[in-house]
Amino acid sequence: MRVVYSPAHLGHDITTQTVMGVQVPANEVANRAERIRATLAADGGFVFADPTEHGDGPITAVHHPGLLKFLSEAWEEARKQRVPYDFLAPETMTHASATEGMSPRFRRESPKIEGRAGFWALDTSTYIVSGTYAAARAAVDVALTAVDLVLDGGERAAYGLCRPPGHHAARSMYGGFCYFNNAAIAAQEISRRTGEHVSILDVDYHHGNGTEQIFWRRGDVLYTSLHAHPDRQYPFVLGWEDETGEGDGVGANLNVALPAGCSNETYLVALDRALDRIADEPGSVMVVSLGFDTYGQDPIGDFALTTPVYHEVGKRAAAVGKRLVILAEGGYYIPALGENARTWLRGAEGCAYEPLPALGFSEAGSRA
Numbered sequence: 001m002r003v004v005y006s007p008a009h010l011g012h013d014i015t016t017q018t019v020m021g022v023q024v025p026a027n028e029v030a031n032r033a034e035r036i037r038a039t040l041a042a043d044g045g046f047v048f049a050d051p052t053e054h055g056d057g058p059i060t061a062v063h064h065p066g067l068l069k070f071l072s073e074a075w076e077e078a079r080k081q082r083v084p085y086d087f088l089a090p091e092t093m094t095h096a097s098a099t100e101g102m103s104p105r106f107r108r109e110s111p112k113i114e115g116r117a118g119f120w121a122l123d124t125s126t127y128i129v130s131g132t133y134a135a136a137r138a139a140v141d142v143a144l145t146a147v148d149l150v151l152d153g154g155e156r157a158a159y160g161l162c163r164p165p166g167h168h169a170a171r172s173m174y175g176g177f178c179y180f181n182n183a184a185i186a187a188q189e190i191s192r193r194t195g196e197h198v199s200i201l202d203v204d205y206h207h208g209n210g211t212e213q214i215f216w217r218r219g220d221v222l223y224t225s226l227h228a229h230p231d232r233q234y235p236f237v238l239g240w241e242d243e244t245g246e247g248d249g250v251g252a253n254l255n256v257a258l259p260a261g262c263s264n265e266t267y268l269v270a271l272d273r274a275l276d277r278i279a280d281e282p283g284s285v286m287v288v289s290l291g292f293d294t295y296g297q298d299p300i301g302d303f304a305l306t307t308p309v310y311h312e313v314g315k316r317a318a319a320v321g322k323r324l325v326i327l328a329e330g331g332y333y334i335p336a337l338g339e340n341a342r343t344w345l346r347g348a349e350g351c352a353y354e355p356l357p358a359l360g361f362s363e364a365g366s367r368a
């Protein structure tokens with residue numbers, strides 16, 4: 001399988017984050033993507049490709065131009081305005097209730113950067129650092145290059161090793177370690193170029209609130225997601241099962257909210273619900289938002305999935321018969337991250353399940 005990767009993500013060098021107001025070591029770190037890259041390289045069955053630049057057009061096709069402008073300027077502005085930290089996070093958030101009952105024009109973007117960040121941010125844990133914008137742009141190009149490989153390159157499936165991830169980013173909002181919604185941008189590009197319906201399967205542990213919001217009123221882009229129930233997990237704001245779309249999008253949104261401790265067996269039943277729905281949808285391409293925070297040892301998840309089930313998930317996703325644009329999302333237990341990704345992708349390619357250590361490689365991707 002072809003894998004699109006860019007080292008630009010290394011400049012998005014995040015070491016701390018905020019959880020409920022407390023600064024803690026970061027989960028979404030550069031080592032995540034590096035572990036996946038090293039493990040796929042060690043496997044030998046994956047061919048790496050560089051992303052090509054696709055410009056602003058595909059980004060503003062799903063995101064507010066103001067979000068693109070803010071992210072492109074944020075770090076430089078933070079330096080100019082002498083923000084005294086090596087990261088930018090919002091101080092106040094432009095909460096909908098702040099201007100309740102007032103005309104929309106009073107919902108304004110302050111030029112002061114810690115206020116301006118709060119105009120666009122979902123949370124305070126998604127830091128902007130010097131290399132964030134370049135990394136987020138590269139992640140979009142990684143996704144779009146994976147689209148090119150499938151639409152023009154004759155590939156049955158391609159994997160975009162996107163970092164930062166994307167599925168929490170809404171049309172006019174960044175958050176949840178996501179800046180641009182790589183999967184939504186890819187799906188929109190597939191829609192534009194093929195004129196077909198597009199299906200999205202989101203198997204990250206968290207609900208992809210951004211992807212749901214972007215395609216909420218679209219009947220031609222189906223969003224399906226298996227995730228931790230929002231009554232106990234981030235993003236809390238969306239992810240309930242009665243969210244099925246509105247307007248032209250009625251019936252084109254399927255949320256399967258899962259309990260704590262979710263087993264392999266429970267997960268596969270839920271997966272089949274989503275895949276049955278996708279099989280009924282016209283269109284020849286499926287975008288997969290592929291996270292591994294569903295893994296049993298993930299530090300922020302609470303599911304109980306094990307490595308072999310990812311082989312089965314990849315296999316069943318491919319068995320629907322659509323071409324696959326597979327894009328990296330979350331997953332924070334780094335020791336198993338590479339092996340889980342490799343196992344999923346091999347399942348999608350129709351290769352047998354074969355643990356990497358059996359091939360003489362350590363989990364770190366080097367010769368044991």
Ligand SMILES: [Zn+2]
Nearest residue numbers: 204205206330
């Ligand atoms: Zn996640």
